[in-house]
Amino acid sequence: MMLQVEHLKITFPHATGHFEAVKDFSLTVEEGQVIGIVGESGSGKSMTAHAIMGLLERKHIQVSGSIRFQGVELLELTRSQLRAYQGKELSIIFQEPMTSLNPTMKIGVQVEEALRIHTKMNAKERKARALEAMALAGLPNGEALYHQYPHQLSGGMRQRVMIAAALVLRPRLLIADEPTTALDVTIQAQILDTLKEIKRKEGIAILFISHDLGVIRALCHHVVVMQQGEIVEAGPIEQVFHHPQQEYTQRLIASRPTRTKLKAGGSHG
Amino acid sequence: MMKTLVKRGMLLIATLLLVTILAFVAFSIIPGDPTSSILGVEATGEQVAALRAKLGLDLPIWQRYLQWLGGLLTGNLGESYNYAMPVGQLLATCVTHTLTLAGLAFALIVVISLPLGIVAARYEGGVVDRVLTILNQITMSVPNFVAGILLVYLFGLVLHLFQPGAIVTPQAGWGPYLWYMLFPALAVALPRSAMTVKMLRGSILREMGQDYIRTAYSKGNSKTSALWRHVLRNAMIPVVTFLAMTVADIMAGSIVVEQVFGIPGLGKMLVTSIGNRDYPVVQAIVVLIATVVVVCNFAADLLYRVMDPRLRGR
Numbered sequence: 335m336m337l338q339v340e341h342l343k344i345t346f347p348h349a350t351g352h353f354e355a356v357k358d359f360s361l362t363v364e365e366g367q368v369i370g371i372v373g374e375s376g377s378g379k380s381m382t383a384h385a386i387m388g389l390l391e392r393k394h395i396q397v398s399g400s401i402r403f404q405g406v407e408l409l410e411l412t413r414s415q416l417r418a419y420q421g422k423e424l425s426i427i428f429q430e431p432m433t434s435l436n437p438t439m440k441i442g443v444q445v446e447e448a449l450r451i452h453t454k455m456n457a458k459e460r461k462a463r464a465l466e467a468m469a470l471a472g473l474p475n476g477e478a479l480y481h482q483y484p485h486q487l488s489g490g491m492r493q494r495v496m497i498a499a500a501l502v503l504r505p506r507l508l509i510a511d512e513p514t515t516a517l518d519v520t521i522q523a524q525i526l527d528t529l530k531e532i533k534r535k536e537g538i539a540i541l542f543i544s545h546d547l548g549v550i551r552a553l554c555h556h557v558v559v560m561q562q563g564e565i566v567e568a569g570p571i572e573q574v575f576h577h578p579q580q581e582y583t584q585r586l587i588a589s590r591p592t593r594t595k596l597k598a599g600g601s602h603g
Numbered sequence: 604m605m606k607t608l609v610k611r612g613m614l615l616i617a618t619l620l621l622v623t624i625l626a627f628v629a630f631s632i633i634p635g636d637p638t639s640s641i642l643g644v645e646a647t648g649e650q651v652a653a654l655r656a657k658l659g660l661d662l663p664i665w666q667r668y669l670q671w672l673g674g675l676l677t678g679n680l681g682e683s684y685n686y687a688m689p690v691g692q693l694l695a696t697c698v699t700h701t702l703t704l705a706g707l708a709f710a711l712i713v714v715i716s717l718p719l720g721i722v723a724a725r726y727e728g729g730v731v732d733r734v735l736t737i738l739n740q741i742t743m744s745v746p747n748f749v750a751g752i753l754l755v756y757l758f759g760l761v762l763h764l765f766q767p768g769a770i771v772t773p774q775a776g777w778g779p780y781l782w783y784m785l786f787p788a789l790a791v792a793l794p795r796s797a798m799t800v801k802m803l804r805g806s807i808l809r810e811m812g813q814d815y816i817r818t819a820y821s822k823g824n825s826k827t828s829a830l831w832r833h834v835l836r837n838a839m840i841p842v843v844t845f846l847a848m849t850v851a852d853i854m855a856g857s858i859v860v861e862q863v864f865g866i867p868g869l870g871k872m873l874v875t876s877i878g879n880r881d882y883p884v885v886q887a888i889v890v891l892i893a894t895v896v897v898v899c900n901f902a903a904d905l906l907y908r909v910m911d912p913r914l915r916g917r
Contacts (some may be wrong), residue, residue, distance in 0.1 A: 389820055421822035433814040438836045438912060448822045483912040
């Protein structure tokens with residue numbers, strides 16, 4: 335078992351006492367497996383992803399339960415021990431490609447940042463690996479992009495840069511937190527194709543988070559359906575998609591936009 | 604980038620030209636006549652007319668302006684009415700005093716406020732941050748001349764670190780000269796430093812909450828490396844603009860603080876010359892100060908473009 339999450343509970347202080355964003359979440363991900371988490375806004379799916387990635391502010395947000403990655407309990411690690419996993423074993427791409435890149439830093443520097451932090455590679459080796467990762471992420475003209483800045487790129491290109499940066503150290507698990515929600519439908523399909531390609535070539539495990547069951551179906555083997563911080567349904571994607579057991583899952587399937595409709599903005603999970 | 608540079612450069616020249624026109628016209632239309640301050644009120648009509656002709660004041664204003672501008676461009680600032688010596692020579696020491704004071708004050712603002720702003724933001728809510736917030740409030744609300752008086756009292760009269768009223772010139776060597784200028788520069792710098800600390804702290808904290816910082820953490824950056832590698836450059840962009848605008852205040856502040864410390868700089872010369880209607884001196888000082896401010900803003904504009912790639916080519 336590569337990743338095992340058990341009884342994850344995430345609580346943060348709120349105007350009226352404490353708010354339980356995630357109440358009881360358990361999940362296992364095997365090597366190379368692609369698992370989807372689906373749910374509406376506020377169901378706790380992004381919060382779960384950030385918890386696995388170790389991105390929640392420890393000072394304010396309480397995380398309990400267990401997150402074991404390759405046998406190591408991530409919740410018991412110190413911040414600096416956890417940093418050894420971030421960007422190396424675990425990577426994440428976010429929903430907002432427009433703001434997730436540093437506006438004053440060149441693309442190349444941002445793609446190879448994890449190499450600079452985690453390896454002793456020299457500049458030449460880093461660049462070579464960065465260009466490889468960019469090609470894998472669907473950016474064949476990496477050499478030209480290397481010296482450009484984020485504002486010179488479209489949203490889809492920026493998300494590909496994020497993917498390249500996430501993959502540059504060949505992590506075991508990629509968490510994709512609504513990576514296509516902010517993009518328009520055609521770009522969304524292209525990014526999904528790229529992720530499929532990466533899955534095939536690299537054999538990397540992917541935890542794919544979306545509010546759109548159709549998008550999850552295009553990529554994942556298994557799906558977990560979340561509602562208000564709890565898992566309401568889980569199973570192989572085709573089974574859940576064709577024979578949803580819960581009314582909530584049925585509603586998620588029914589509410590998904592068809593390919594002919596342009597989807598309006600994203601939602602935070 | 605090159606095109607922008609040329610465009611900005613032209614704008615800079617146009618601005619300076621406008622400043623010369625305003626400086627010239629303003630002092631030509633205010634009431635009062637330089638001849639009466641030179642000859643006294645009992646001078647006869649012929650004496651006044653003769654002096655006006657000698658000073659060139661009988662010519663039409665546009666002709667006088669062009670003459671003066673021509674001189675300015677060739678480095679001839681004209682002759683002082685009162686001191687009967689070339690303005691350039693008259694102002695040389697004053698300019699050195701004031702520009703040294705202003706330059707030192709600017710350097711102090713940078714040296715004081717950047718580290719403090721970074722520390723306050725890095726350890727937000729900590730002891731240092733809270734102490735700084737209180738000190739900032741106090742320093743910001745004290746005008747520079749009051750700070751000057753307090754510094755003269757504390758460091759001059761109580762601690763005897765310098766002798767109030769003594770004049771040191773650059774001929775004494777740069778060490779003693781800068782030491783002499785340190786306390787007045789501190790008086791000019793303190794209120795502005797407080798503002799810069801507050802501004803930088805706010806700017807860093809704002810940037811720390813941006814999405815790209817979350818990305819930086821996800822790659823394994825520590826809070827400190829995220830701050831140095833990602834935040835600082837972005838957070839400095841508004842601060843650079845603020846510092847450039849500060850230059851005008853520093854010049855004005857220097858002129859005021861000079862009076863408190865008894866430094867014979869441009870301030871004293873400006874006030875005396877306005878009283879005497881010594882136009883060539885006043886105009887030269889105004890143009891000089893305006894040039895410093897405009898050139899510093901131009902430099903800031905360029906720096907701004909270097910720091911923020913989104914602005915390049917615009």
